[in-house]
Amino acid sequence: MAKKANQSIKLPLIDQEALSLLEKLSNAVGVSGSEGEIRTIIKQELESCSDQISVDTLGNLIAVRHATVKNAPRVMIAAHMDEVGFMLVDKDEDGIFKFQKVGGIDDRALAGKAVQVGKNHAPGVIGACPVHLSTPAEREVIMKSDSLRIDTGPGSKDLEVGDYGSFATKFHQLGSSLCGKALDNRIGVATLIQLFKNAPDSIELIAAFTVQEEVGLRGAETSAFNLMPDFAFVIDCTPANDQQAWDKSENTLYRTRLGHGPAIYTQDSRTLYDRRLIKFVTGLAQEHGIKVQLRQPASGGTDAGAIHLTQHGIPTLSISVPGRYAHTAAMVIRKSDWEDYLQLMTIVLQNINSEILTEERP
Amino acid sequence: MKKLLEELTQTSGISGEEKEIRALIRKEIEPYADEITVDVMGNLIARKGKKKVGGKRLMISAHMDEIGLMASHIDERGFVYVAAIGGVSPLTCFGARVRFTNGTEGVIYAETSKMEKVPTIAQLFIDVGATSAEDCPVKVGDTAVFVRPFLDLGNRMVSKAMDDRIGCLVAIETLKSIKKSPNEIYFVFSTQEEVGIRGARTSAYAIDPEVGIAVDVTLSADTPHGDQGNPVLGGGPCIKVRDGSLIAHPKVIAAMKKAGKNAGVETQMEVLRFAGTDAGAIQLVRSGVPAGCLSIACRYVHSPSEMVDLKDVKDAILLLTDLASKPIELSLDGIEG
Numbered sequence: 001m002a003k004k005a006n007q008s009i010k011l012p013l014i015d016q017e018a019l020s021l022l023e024k025l026s027n028a029v030g031v032s033g034s035e036g037e038i039r040t041i042i043k044q045e046l047e048s049c050s051d052q053i054s055v056d057t058l059g060n061l062i063a064v065r066h067a068t069v070k071n072a073p074r075v076m077i078a079a080h081m082d083e084v085g086f087m088l089v090d091k092d093e094d095g096i097f098k099f100q101k102v103g104g105i106d107d108r109a110l111a112g113k114a115v116q117v118g119k120n121h122a123p124g125v126i127g128a129c130p131v132h133l134s135t136p137a138e139r140e141v142i143m144k145s146d147s148l149r150i151d152t153g154p155g156s157k158d159l160e161v162g163d164y165g166s167f168a169t170k171f172h173q174l175g176s177s178l179c180g181k182a183l184d185n186r187i188g189v190a191t192l193i194q195l196f197k198n199a200p201d202s203i204e205l206i207a208a209f210t211v212q213e214e215v216g217l218r219g220a221e222t223s224a225f226n227l228m229p230d231f232a233f234v235i236d237c238t239p240a241n242d243q244q245a246w247d248k249s250e251n252t253l254y255r256t257r258l259g260h261g262p263a264i265y266t267q268d269s270r271t272l273y274d275r276r277l278i279k280f281v282t283g284l285a286q287e288h289g290i291k292v293q294l295r296q297p298a299s300g301g302t303d304a305g306a307i308h309l310t311q312h313g314i315p316t317l318s319i320s321v322p323g324r325y326a327h328t329a330a331m332v333i334r335k336s337d338w339e340d341y342l343q344l345m346t347i348v349l350q351n352i353n354s355e356i357l358t359e360e361r362p
Numbered sequence: 363m364k365k366l367l368e369e370l371t372q373t374s375g376i377s378g379e380e381k382e383i384r385a386l387i388r389k390e391i392e393p394y395a396d397e398i399t400v401d402v403m404g405n406l407i408a409r410k411g412k413k414k415v416g417g418k419r420l421m422i423s424a425h426m427d428e429i430g431l432m433a434s435h436i437d438e439r440g441f442v443y444v445a446a447i448g449g450v451s452p453l454t455c456f457g458a459r460v461r462f463t464n465g466t467e468g469v470i471y472a473e474t475s476k477m478e479k480v481p482t483i484a485q486l487f488i489d490v491g492a493t494s495a496e497d498c499p500v501k502v503g504d505t506a507v508f509v510r511p512f513l514d515l516g517n518r519m520v521s522k523a524m525d526d527r528i529g530c531l532v533a534i535e536t537l538k539s540i541k542k543s544p545n546e547i548y549f550v551f552s553t554q555e556e557v558g559i560r561g562a563r564t565s566a567y568a569i570d571p572e573v574g575i576a577v578d579v580t581l582s583a584d585t586p587h588g589d590q591g592n593p594v595l596g597g598g599p600c601i602k603v604r605d606g607s608l609i610a611h612p613k614v615i616a617a618m619k620k621a622g623k624n625a626g627v628e629t630q631m632e633v634l635r636f637a638g639t640d641a642g643a644i645q646l647v648r649s650g651v652p653a654g655c656l657s658i659a660c661r662y663v664h665s666p667s668e669m670v671d672l673k674d675v676k677d678a679i680l681l682l683t684d685l686a687s688k689p690i691e692l693s694l695d696g697i698e699g
Contacts, residue, residue, distance in 0.1 A: 252435045252443045253484060266503040267432055267447065272378030272554060278503075294503045296434040297445040313402035313564035361404035362381045 011343040012194060014335055018342075019178075021045070022190040026171040026180035029121060031085030031102050031164045032215045035059055038081040038189065042209055045193050060223040061209040068201040073354050076206045076229035076314075077195065077345075078220055078303045079188035080213030080236065083181070084327050086150065086165035088117060095152040097124075099165065100145065103214030107145050109328040115150055117165035124152040124165065167329035176335050177258070183331040184237035185213070187321050191235055191342055200350050213303055217270070220303035224310040231277070231315050231352060234304040235345065237333065238263050238295055238320035255298060256322035258334045261291030262341040265318040268298065270305025275362050277317035281348055290344050295320070315357060319345070363675075364519065366390065367531050368512040371521035376430035376505045377447050377557045379463060380404050383426045387530060387551050394537050395549070405565040406551040410537055416689040417544030421571035421651075422536070422682070423562050423640040424529030424578065425555030428522070429664060430507040431460060431470075431488070433500050440492030442468065442500050446483045448556030454665040455486055460506035466490050466499045467509060508666040517672050518595065524668035526555065528658050528675060529577035536682045543687045552640055559607065562640035566647040573614060573652050573690055574644035577682070579670070580605075580632050580657035593630045593659040595671040598622075599678035600632035602655035607642025613692045614654030621685035627677035632657050652692050656682060 012018075030038035039061050047053060052064040061081070084103030091097055097117070111128035127149050131139070152159060171180035180186075192207050199205040206227055210219035213236075224232065242257040256263040264281060265273050285292040308316035321341050323333040375383030384406050388398060395408035406426070413419060429448030436442055455470045462468075468490035472481045488506070492498035513520035521527075533549050540547070548569045553561035555578075566574060580602070584594040593600045601618045602610050622629040645653035656678055661669040 250437050252437060254435075267378070267445065270558070272447075272557060272560075275379065294501075296502065297432040297447075298434065308403075309560055309563055311564070312568035315402055357402075360381070360384075360400050361402070362379050 012198065012346060014339045014342065018190065018194065021193065022178070022186060023171040025186035025190055026182055029116065029164070029166045030081050030083055030182070031166055032082040032212045033102070034164045035081040035211045039209065042189065042193060046196055046207070049197055056223060056226065058219050058222050059211040060219045062223060062227070063196060063207040065196065065199045065205045067204045072203050073231060073352060074204045074206060074229040075349065075352055076208055076224070076227055076232040077192055078208040078210050078223070078232060078234045078307060079192040080185045080210045080219065080303055081189055082211055082214050083166060083184065084214050085167070086115065088150065088159065088161050088163045088165065091161060092149070094154045095156045097150045097152065097159070098146070099150050102164070103327070105327050107142050110145060110148055111143055113329045114168040115165050116168040117150060117152060118159045118163045120158065122152050122156050122159060123168065124150045127151045169329045174332060177332050178335055179330050179332050181329055181331070183323055183333055184326050187237050187333060187338060188235040191338070191345065194342060195345055195349060198346065203349060203352060205349065210303055217301065217303050217306040221306035221310070224307040224314060228311060229314060230354065232304070232307045233345070233348070234302045234307065234316065234318040236302045236318060236320045237323045237326065237331070238300070239326040240322040240324050242324070253296070255296050256293060256320070258322055258324065259336060260293040260322070261337055262344050263293050263295040263320045263322050265295050265302070265304070265320070266297050268300045268302065268305070270301035271308055271316065271318070273304070273317050274315045276356050276359060277315060280356050281317060281319065281344070284347050284351055285344055288347055290340050290347070292344065363531070363535065364514060366534070367519060367527065368521070370527040370530055371512055371523045374461065374463070374507045375426050375428055375523070376507050377427040377554045379505055380426050380553045384551065387426060387534065390534055391537055391549070401565060401568060403561045403564045404553040405561045407565055407569070408537065408549040410540060410547045410549065411543050411545060413546040414544040417546060418572040418690050419548070419569065420545045420686060420690065421548045421550055421566060421569050421574045421644060422533055422686065423550040423552050423565070423574065423576045423644065424533040425526045425553070425561065425640055426530055426551040427553050427556050428507055428525070429556050430505055433502050433504045435502060436495045436498045436500060438495055440490070440494050440498040442488040442490060442498065444483065444486060444488060447505065449664050450483065451664060452481050452483055452486060458666055459509040460488060461509050462500055462504050462506040464499065464504065510666040518669055519672060520667050520669045522666040522668065524660060524670055525579045525663055528579060528660070528670050532577045532658070532675060532678045532682060535679045536686060539679065539683045540687055544689055545686060547686050555640055559638055559640055559643040563643040563647060566644040566651065570648060571644070571651055573692065574641060575614065575653070576639040576641035576644070576655040577678070578639040578655060578657055579660035579663055579668070580634055581663050582659040582661050585661060593632050593657070595659050595661060595669070596673055597630045597659065598628035599674055599681055600630050600657035600659055602632045602634070602657050605634035605638055606636040607638025608645060608653065608655065610641070610654040611652035613694065614652050617685055617690050618654060618656060618681065622681045625680040625684045627680050629681070
């Protein structure tokens with residue numbers, strides 16, 4: 001579909017600069033509760049173009065750009081900074097650590113993966129009994145995280161119980177796809193940075209880079225209470241399970257599909273999304289010829305779950321970039337989906353207005 | 363009253379899209395309320411009276427949403443796959459009919475010949491008479507509620523969405539019958555209860571009530587092999603002591619008992635080991651709210667044929683009217699343990 005020329009809005013493209021920023025964000029470490037590295041990168045990017053920038057009690061980074069018009073709508077965009085990872089919980093000899101998962105990671109995605117631990121990103125690997133030495137019966141059983149260990153090699157003196165770890169995958173391109181750890185949700189962070197830099201004057205834009213989403217939408221809850229915007233958008237990365245079934249039967253449970261554009265939420269475990277906003281966003285997408293998909297209603301949740309129930313309620317919508325292999329060492333997203341996403345959100349911010357809410361919620 | 367109940371139950375209002383049922387209730391209560399608002403979450407809030415000496419801000423909440431289904435995929439032959447909105451049991455879905463918001467009706471089924479156990483919701487499909495994804499009038503994200511006509515069995519009444527339109531009926535009739543009260547009463551017809559008690563939470567935050575009472579159905583145990591002795595249909599409105607979301611405030615329980623005596627109606631005490639109502643959310647807003655729940659015993663909850671007893675309903679209205687019309691004592695002084 002040809003994109004409609006629009007005089008007023010110059011739509012952004014994913015250029016080398018955008019890719020470099022995503023690479024930097026993906027490679028940085030920010031497991032839930034320890035988002036400092038990510039916060040530092042964002043601060044560097046946004047300090048010069050923010051009217052206000054602050055960090056709250058839980059560690060959420062809040063950046064504000066004022067409108068130049070009076071009575072402008074206050075629009076919050078939330079993107080969580082944290083990623084799933086590990087925490088060292090017991091030390092054996094020779095740099096071997098027992099660990100716990102932080103956030104939702106499938107035990108099947110652990111054994112043999114390269115990781116990095118501690119403040120200095122000490123390299124390690126999640127070790128497991130090799131195929132040579134295991135019995136067929138043992139190989140039928142999933143190796144649980146508490147039976148696995150992180151091996152950092154002897155001599156890692158500065159590591160201690162309570163230190164965080166993350167997958168160690170370096171960001172790279174796979175054809176027209178992008179692969180890295182923590183793309184959930186550094187893709188949202190990278191997008192929000194760009195949106196903030198190019199924010200329109202017609203709204204007060206409040207960028208909330210939230211903490212501890214992966215362990216229960218915690219940063220979003222306190223930041224929304226404090227900010228109480230007129231609208232909230234949550235930008236995140238959402239799982240796609242869109243490959244064909246082994247027997248070639250029709251896949252009816254894909255959630256989202258790569259290459260089909262940004263995924264708009266209708267329902268998840270925590271939220272029934274405001275249909276006034278769904279209508280507004282899908283209408284804009286159609287008008288501007290931007291591909292979008294509705295995420296299949298199903299379990300899961302985003303920061304919206306906490307935000308929309310804040311105080312007397314906040315009209316909220318989640319829009320995500322679809323990604324395969326979420327919460328593993330290597331998530332894969334499509335560059336074209338990201339570009340569509342950035343363009344869609346740019347148009348949304350240019351057009352959002354309080355009139356959307358004059359009609360009652362359906 | 364039966365006619366209004368029939369209208370209330372037959373009107374659509376799946377969680378998150380309560381527009382139709384909201385419009386019906388609004389029309390019904392408009393002449394009796396002093397102020398009516400609709401908030402961000404779609405809650406319909408009707409205020410009756412202003413707080414006077416000895417009075418309190420009282421919130422009475424009945425949820426207007428009902429369970430249903432949302433389309434998750436249209437396959438190449440036009441079958442609609444779905445996700446549940448609220449606690450839909452696949453057992454009650456076979457052969458059931460649904461109506462989508464755009465008016466399309468269809469029948470639910472699954473490939474039973476290949477089935478050894480109860481299917482999951484994801485295995486069900488809805489046949490709307492389409493032959494391909496292109497000619498299917500339903501799109502991903504569209505919602506549907508169950509279709510089942512209202513059945514009047516004399517003392518007993520059966521319908522889909524009795525949970526919680528029966529609570530809405532009790533609240534509406536209570537609003538109509540209150541003549542004078544020291545209390546500032548907020549009748550909330552709440553949204554999204556079935557998916558996690560959401561509308562009650564935000565509306566309670568805004569109202570900041572001093573007492574909160576939910577009106578909802580509870581599971582009756584008087585079917586052939588019911589697993590608990592209480593409550594029963596026709597035994598009177600139930601005063602909830604606890605459920606999965608709430609331990610009712612002792613003084614709210616006491617106020618309900620007293621109101622029952624004043625109104626001369628029989629009541630039954632209710633203890634439920636699971637589930638929750640709007641009261642569970644109300645009690646936890648801001649710095650906490652004394653809360654309780656008046657329940658109507660109901661058979662076959664969350665099936666398309668939920669049954670209640672007329673006497674329980676009438677008596678609940680009498681009890682709630684008495685309670686809302688008088689000062690409510692909340693002091694815990696003298697309550698031990």
